[in-house]
Amino acid sequence: xxxxxxxxxxxxxxxxxxxxxxxxxxxxxxxxxxxxxxxxxxxxxxxxxxxxxxxxxxxxxxxxxxxxxxxxxxxxxxxxxxxxxxxxxxxxxxxxxxxxxxxxxxxxxxxxxxxxxxxxxxxxxxxxxxxxxxxxxxxxxxxxxxxxxxxxxxxxxxxxxxxxxxxxxxxxxxxxxxxxxxxxxxxxxxxxxxxxxxxxxxxxxxxxxxxxxxxxxxxxxxxxxxxxxxxxxxxxxxxxxx
Amino acid sequence: xxxxxxxxxxxxxxxxxxxxxxxxxxxxxxxxxxxxxxxxxxxxxxxxxxxxxxxxxxxxxxxxxxxxxxxxxxxxxxxxxxxxxxxxxxxxxxxxxxxxxxxxxxxxxxxxxxxxxxxxxxxxxxxxxxxxxxxxxxxxxxxxxxxxxxxxxxxxxxxxxxxxxxxxxxxxxxxxxxxxxxxxxxxxxxxxxxxxxxxxxxxxxxxxxxxxxxxxxxxxxxxxxxx
Amino acid sequence: xxxxxxxxxxxxxxxxxxxxxxxxxxxxxxxxxxxxxxxxxxxxxxxxxxxxxxxxxxxxxxxxxxxxxxxxxxxxxxxxxxxxxxxxxxxxxxxxxxxxxxxxxxxxxxxxxxxxxxxxxxxxxxxxxxxxxxxxxxxxxxxxxxxxxxxxxxxxxxxxxxxxxxxxxxxxxxxxxxxxxxxxxxxxxxxxxxxxxxxxxxxxxxxxxxxxxxx
Numbered sequence: 206x207x208x209x210x211x212x213x214x215x216x217x218x219x220x221x222x223x224x225x226x227x228x229x230x231x232x233x234x235x236x237x238x239x240x241x242x243x244x245x246x247x248x249x250x251x252x253x254x255x256x257x258x259x260x261x262x263x264x265x266x267x268x269x270x271x272x273x274x275x276x277x278x279x280x281x282x283x284x285x286x287x288x289x290x291x292x293x294x295x296x297x298x299x300x301x302x303x304x305x306x307x308x309x310x311x312x313x314x315x316x317x318x319x320x321x322x323x324x325x326x327x328x329x330x331x332x333x334x335x336x337x338x339x340x341x342x343x344x345x346x347x348x349x350x351x352x353x354x355x356x357x358x359x360x361x362x363x364x365x366x367x368x369x370x371x372x373x374x375x376x377x378x379x380x381x382x383x384x385x386x387x388x389x390x391x392x393x394x395x396x397x398x399x400x401x402x403x404x405x406x407x408x409x410x411x412x413x414x415x416x417x418x419x420x421x422x423x424x425x426x427x428x429x430x431x432x433x434x435x436x437x438x439x440x441x442x443x444x445x446x447x
Numbered sequence: 448x449x450x451x452x453x454x455x456x457x458x459x460x461x462x463x464x465x466x467x468x469x470x471x472x473x474x475x476x477x478x479x480x481x482x483x484x485x486x487x488x489x490x491x492x493x494x495x496x497x498x499x500x501x502x503x504x505x506x507x508x509x510x511x512x513x514x515x516x517x518x519x520x521x522x523x524x525x526x527x528x529x530x531x532x533x534x535x536x537x538x539x540x541x542x543x544x545x546x547x548x549x550x551x552x553x554x555x556x557x558x559x560x561x562x563x564x565x566x567x568x569x570x571x572x573x574x575x576x577x578x579x580x581x582x583x584x585x586x587x588x589x590x591x592x593x594x595x596x597x598x599x600x601x602x603x604x605x606x607x608x609x610x611x612x613x614x615x616x617x618x619x620x621x622x623x624x625x626x627x628x629x630x631x632x633x634x635x636x637x638x639x640x641x642x643x644x645x646x647x648x649x650x651x652x653x654x655x656x657x658x659x660x661x662x663x664x665x666x667x668x669x670x671x672x673x674x
Numbered sequence: 675x676x677x678x679x680x681x682x683x684x685x686x687x688x689x690x691x692x693x694x695x696x697x698x699x700x701x702x703x704x705x706x707x708x709x710x711x712x713x714x715x716x717x718x719x720x721x722x723x724x725x726x727x728x729x730x731x732x733x734x735x736x737x738x739x740x741x742x743x744x745x746x747x748x749x750x751x752x753x754x755x756x757x758x759x760x761x762x763x764x765x766x767x768x769x770x771x772x773x774x775x776x777x778x779x780x781x782x783x784x785x786x787x788x789x790x791x792x793x794x795x796x797x798x799x800x801x802x803x804x805x806x807x808x809x810x811x812x813x814x815x816x817x818x819x820x821x822x823x824x825x826x827x828x829x830x831x832x833x834x835x836x837x838x839x840x841x842x843x844x845x846x847x848x849x850x851x852x853x854x855x856x857x858x859x860x861x862x863x864x865x866x867x868x869x870x871x872x873x874x875x876x877x878x879x880x881x882x883x884x885x886x887x888x889x
Contacts, residue, residue: 256573284575295570299588299666308584309574341666354570361574450752513826513872514865515833517844522865525857603736610738611834621740634748638741646736 209234209269209365209396210255216263217250224250226420227264232365232398232413237391239407240400242417243442248400251417252367255398256280256287269364285313288358289367292374294350296342302329302353303338306360313361321360328356332386348379352386359390366390368399404431404443416442454636460627467623468644474537474619475606475652478544482605483598485545486552487587493553494560495582504553511550517611519543524615540612540619548605555597559590592664596674599656603649610645620644679859683850687860690846691867693760697832697842700764702825705771712772713779714805727776734773739834742766747838759840763832771828778824782817783809819883826872826879833868843867 210232217225224247232238240248253259255268257280266273269286297305306328307321316324329335332352342350351371358366368387372380384406391397391410401407407414408428416424416439424430424439434440457464492504511519520543527534534542563586571581591598613622624641628634661668715727734742746769747762786809794804833844841849847864851857 258569258573280572281575281577284573289573291566291570293566295564295566297567297570297585297589299592299664301666309576312577312580312584313575341670344670357574450754509873509876510865510869513830513876514868515830515844517833517836518847518861518865518868521844521848521851522857522861525851525861529855529857607736607738610740611837613740614836621738624741624744634744635752638744638748642737642741642745645738645741646733649736 207234208232211267214264215261215266217259217261224420228422230415230422234396235394236396236412237410238398238413238415239411240415240417246417247420248417249369252369252398252400255367256289257283285361286364288361288363290354290358290371292370294354296350296354298342302340306357310360324360328359332356346379347375348382351383355386366395366397370400452636456631456633457640463623463627467620470619471609474540474609477541478548479602481545482548482552485549487556489549489553490556490560493557508550508553511547516547516608519547520615536615536617540617544609551601555594556590559594560586562593563589595660599653602656603652606652677854679854679856686846687863690841690843694832694842697763697767698829701767701771701828704768705775708768708772709775712776716780717783731773731776734769739770739831740837742769743834743838759838762838763835763840774824778820779817782813785816786812819879819886822875822879826875829871
């Protein structure tokens, strides 16, 4: 299988603080990878490197056939292939749900208004919010807003989706509906990397779980790894986390 | 004491006052629209421009905001005349007002731009929008909506300030009043009447600008959110 | 084409600048004397008082300052007095400044946290004691940056006294331009003199505001 994302010994620092100290990791097409770890372990930073929100300072990072460690990467082109959903949704408050979704397809892919609306209808159906096209973000619950954010990313028809702690700002009952949406996407064959605190979800949905600690991949494996941690750090993390 | 008020002369001069009021409205309307465009441009230069561009924009804004409108009007109007350029006073007044109001508008819109959460830009970047697209579809619309009440107040102040353009012989409302005063010598009465007209114009102007907001900000209209 | 601008002209302009400063002080002092009671009245318990003071403010803020200058100028003569333009200009500046200062200070008073008002009430202080000992000292601190910012408006707007022929800086500059016909020189010098007063005030106001925000 081809890898959509490959980290080779990736390093990243903020000033004197080294956040990623040589991360190596590969994500095959169609797989779901869950990044877990304490805050400050570098998991979110690693995720943000994948679509160029953070630049790397060492090692190699290949994403969708682009070498992000080399100069002159066209970030805008990369972002048409890599969608991202944030913890804080970041919907545009002055635009309706449909306008949020059609904005980029119309501007960056040159779709007509009618074509873009069709795309919007399709992705809204995918996240189960077809009837909310004309609503404004402030009229929706947090869970619904997050699903719109997912639909907005899907409308770009990305090869890879990134999810950065997308349920951390939500109440437990709203968390469920968002996770269900993501799970359905995974079943549909979307390649995705998620940073998450939902261990049960990670275990159920992810093909590969990556435990990050102190800026490196500390332990990795499939869902069973959470039942039989090999390192005291992961054992400790699960013990506190669950 | 023993002054007898006499407002009867107003009936003879009402066309002058009406034309004057119309000219005030035209002068203000044109200056507000052009000043908004120029001010938004200056705000973008301040926030996104290179070091040189933003420094130049800052110098412009500070120079305008720290000198009186009358002096700016005299500088331009008499200056052009000294260079042998004839510009009708009405247009010279618009140019002065646009130069003046754009500096204030720039500061208001800049504050609006800086109040937008960072996440909005991150999301827009990740949707592969170009810097220009982010500016016109995400940043400016939200900034203007956020500061619109301040823009209304600013516009009313500018309309009132346009009265000083009578000093460079523009026949707007105050200019008309000055003319009537010099014929009737009823200065107190005429300026009371004109004060009332200005009050009405400022109320109307607020009303009109709130109407524009209803048209421009679809969300506010649909959800009934106050400005 | 006109004569050159001489040292004597510059001295005249400096004199005009002194009158500008004088008129600004009149506006600020007068505006404080009238505006402070209005600010306090605006948050009184009497609805009628709040309303009528609000009307006063709306009236002054809805009339152009040049028109206020004319109204004071002609109003005084109608009342049968013959006074210099300085008095008319000073009255107009007082009315103008009082309305804006009252609004600035009302805002400052109202931004003193509610808990402070309640705490003061619990100490069994009278309304006046609460105001003087608890609320005002805190409100003053909040009000300083916008008040200094408004001083810039006062200084610039004294130039509107040009309409009634008061010989402050702008009027003086205009007279000199009429005789020398050197508008760029004359009005640039006038602008620089205004800037020399206003910019430090603007800058100071902004710095205080930032400092207050950080604290």
